[in-house]
Amino acid sequence: MSETSHSRPSVKEEALGVLRRxxxxxxxxxxxxxxxxxxxAGRDVLAVLPTGGGKSLLYQIPAVVTEGLTLVISPLVALIxxxxxxxxxxxxxxxxxxxxxxxxxxxQAWTDAEFxxxxxxxxxxxxxxxxAFKARAERLSVSLLAIDEAHCISEWGxxxxxxxxxxxxxxxxxxxETGRPTTxxxxxxxxxxxxxxxxxxxxxxxxxxxxxxxxxxxxxxxSVLREEDKRSKLIEIAAALEGSGLVYAGTxxxxxxxxxxxxxxxxxxxxxxAGLDSDVRSRVQQRWLDGxxxxxxxxxxxxxxxxxxxxxxxxxxxxxxxxxxYYQEAGRVGRDGGNAHAxxxxxxxxxxxxxxFAEEGHPDAKTxxxxxxxxxxxxxxxxxxxxxxPVSIDVALAAKVTNLTPMSVNASIERLATEGVWQTxxxxxxxxxxxxxxxxxVLRMYTEQAIANxxxxxxxxxxxxxxxxxxxYSGWANVDVKSLAKRLDMSVQRTHDxxxxxxxxxxxxxxSAGSGLRVVFNKARSEKVVLDVKSLAQxxxxxxxxxxxxxxxxxxxxCRRQFLLAYxxxxxxxxxxxxxxxxxxxxxxxxxxxxxxxxxxxxTHVEQGDRxxxxxxxxxxxxxxxxxxxxxxINEGYIKITDPLTDLLALTPKGHRHTGSDV
Numbered sequence: 012m013s014e015t016s017h018s019r020p021s022v023k024e025e026a027l028g029v030l031r032r033x034x035x036x037x038x039x040x041x042x043x044x045x046x047x048x049x050x051x052a053g054r055d056v057l058a059v060l061p062t063g064g065g066k067s068l069l070y071q072i073p074a075v076v077t078e079g080l081t082l083v084i085s086p087l088v089a090l091i092x093x094x095x096x097x098x099x100x101x102x103x104x105x106x107x108x109x110x111x112x113x114x115x116x117x118x119q120a121w122t123d124a125e126f127x128x129x130x131x132x133x134x135x136x137x138x139x140x141x142x143a144f145k146a147r148a149e150r151l152s153v154s155l156l157a158i159d160e161a162h163c164i165s166e167w168g169x170x171x172x173x174x175x176x177x178x179x180x181x182x183x184x185x186x187x188e189t190g191r192p193t194t195x196x197x198x199x200x201x202x203x204x205x206x207x208x209x210x211x212x213x214x215x216x217x218x219x220x221x222x223x224x225x226x227x228x229x230x231x232x233x234s235v236l237r238e239e240d241k242r243s244k245l246i247e248i249a250a251a252l253e254g255s256g257l258v259y260a261g262t263x264x265x266x267x268x269x270x271x272x273x274x275x276x277x278x279x280x281x282x283x284x285a286g287l288d289s290d291v292r293s294r295v296q297q298r299w300l301d302g303x304x305x306x307x308x309x310x311x312x313x314x315x316x317x318x319x320x321x322x323x324x325x326x327x328x329x330x331x332x333x334x335x336x337y338y339q340e341a342g343r344v345g346r347d348g349g350n351a352h353a354x355x356x357x358x359x360x361x362x363x364x365x366x367x368f369a370e371e372g373h374p375d376a377k378t379x380x381x382x383x384x385x386x387x388x389x390x391x392x393x394x395x396x397x398x399x400x401p402v403s404i405d406v407a408l409a410a411k412v413t414n415l416t417p418m419s420v421n422a423s424i425e426r427l428a429t430e431g432v433w434q435t436x437x438x439x440x441x442x443x444x445x446x447x448x449x450x451x452x453v454l455r456m457y458t459e460q461a462i463a464n465x466x467x468x469x470x471x472x473x474x475x476x477x478x479x480x481x482x483x484y485s486g487w488a489n490v491d492v493k494s495l496a497k498r499l500d501m502s503v504q505r506t507h508d509x510x511x512x513x514x515x516x517x518x519x520x521x522x523s524a525g526s527g528l529r530v531v532f533n534k535a536r537s538e539k540v541v542l543d544v545k546s547l548a549q550x551x552x553x554x555x556x557x558x559x560x561x562x563x564x565x566x567x568x569x570c571r572r573q574f575l576l577a578y579x580x581x582x583x584x585x586x587x588x589x590x591x592x593x594x595x596x597x598x599x600x601x602x603x604x605x606x607x608x609x610x611x612x613x614x615t616h617v618e619q620g621d622r623x624x625x626x627x628x629x630x631x632x633x634x635x636x637x638x639x640x641x642x643x644x645i646n647e648g649y650i651k652i653t654d655p656l657t658d659l660l661a662l663t664p665k666g667h668r669h670t671g672s673d674v
Contacts, residue, residue, distance in 0.1 A: 086163055201335040285312040371416055402433075442490065650663060
């Protein structure tokens, strides 16, 4: 008897069956099925779901339910490796192609994908630009192209990555096994309306179904506390709250100092930042995950892809550069649904450092040109000539010559590297720049002809040949010698010795890490560097606007939860009842008859549409007290907030009745 349509499971039932079988969940989280239904119907989708909200299931479930390959674009190799390992553990066929693989392993992975070995294949966005991908793309039968961390495609996002902008170039090369265009799914945890529009435009999504859910985290108490003595307040918070915590500091040095401060109070704490060796970072992270370390004091380098559900508090001791990054970092608290706290401690002068980062970290074309000229002049590089080796840059001297800050000089150097003018030589001891003198066949022929009778050395050369990234055969490429040594099962020193042996024989060229900043010119010195002036100006304005949004949040008399939800395009009640503003922590302890004239004048300011920063101007009233009085008027129903993002206020009927009279 043939199976009837009534006996076949529905698409949702099939998806739920996969969810139960492989992940052990009995139901979908908010927004998941809405996005999945559209994806399974072959529609382009943009899904904005909260951190920890199951975004990865939006492409992992279709990979199991449908035929064909799900190709996942993800920005970080560590995230890719974690997801692939997790999927394989669940019995789902998944693979990845990353820089940790040899050339032969990469070629085999593409072949495996072509012949249907994988349900999911993870790659970084840069991989889409390789000849290997372009040669294989049309034979892959990709049913779904999934872009994880899709906010990286937008310059309005907080982790802009230029390679994401080129993803759309790959779309015409991809189709499913029937020849239909591949469905595209873009997922992210943080995207404002402007970023969402940018994602749709940059990925050329066709009539996309847009799902936005879960910015509201009612279990989190959001607080902004003005504290000149941050040390005492941090210790007070750590002592008052049980469980694990995160402390975000603005710099590596401050992360170390805050960890030291907590340890001095008997609290198990460690620091985490990009300046630490990768093995050290892994051990620090693991001790925090298993509860041995209670607090981690970190820079923004910490947290991506880490899921620790029982974090009870996240404290920011420095202003973050954007509200997106703040929400993402603070959102690592309370993922188990229990009561949790996100605290931003601010004091006078806190905005100076992030504003300097925003301004000096986005130099204009004139500044970049002056740094380029200074570097070339100091190194005595004539126009039209190209240095043969690396050029050392004395940042302090370049800053003095150009009358710029070291931060502006460094930002200009990085921008010139991004524009392909030069490459910066790695400064980590385990990294080197490598350039092969010829293609892969040169190394293979060297093995066959010169050292064929020396098996150990021949094996070493063949392993190096397979490990080198493709760009090493056409220019300089960064190589992590520790990773190479691990693959070879050799010590790092022996690996260096082997590479030096090949360099001595002219097979490879090496540039080892140095104590100072060095660059390798990719082209001869020109009189003028070609730069996108408009793009540079936009980047600078964008960074300053995003910082202003953070400052607006920190100074607002609006309910914190309402402010954040409005920023991300969601509606909410006027008061959450569970943040520092709603608790009235900034209001005057007592409003006395002596305050009535001040309150009446504030009502007049609101009636006239005056900005809050000019209320009671020139009357010797501190901003803190002024805002407290305004918050009291809101809480008592005299004024209301009409736009939480701009603190636009209006009189209520009660306020109109009392304008000019006693409150």
